[in-house]
Amino acid sequence: MKTQSFVIKNKVGLHARPAAVLVQAANKFKSEIKLEKDGNEVSAKSILGVLSLGAEKGTVVVVTANGVDEEEALKTIEELVNNNFGDPE
Numbered sequence: 001m002k003t004q005s006f007v008i009k010n011k012v013g014l015h016a017r018p019a020a021v022l023v024q025a026a027n028k029f030k031s032e033i034k035l036e037k038d039g040n041e042v043s044a045k046s047i048l049g050v051l052s053l054g055a056e057k058g059t060v061v062v063v064t065a066n067g068v069d070e071e072e073a074l075k076t077i078e079e080l081v082n083n084n085f086g087d088p089e
Helices: 016-026 047-052 070-082
Strands: 002-007 032-037 040-043 060-066
Touching: 002 070, 016 047, 016 070, 040 047, 060 070
Parallel strands: none
Antiparallel strands: 002 060, 032 040, 032 060
16 A cells, blocks of 8 residues: 655646546546545545545645556556646746
8 A cells, every 4th residue: 555645736626627537537537536634634545535625726635556567557647747637837
């Protein structure tokens, strides 16, 4: 199991489009991937779960991946966060 914290940097946070990008990426992996914010944990493979976190710009989100491709999953999510989920700034 691998865990890493990320700060949401894009100015609109994890609204519908970035959340959908995250969920699509998470669903490509066999590993179980969870997001946690303020004690609330959801599956990164669930659009409703991700949206329910209400992660705004500056929010710290802890990502936990557990499975055969956990390292690749965390690396992919890190790239998404660093690239603002493809949102132009």
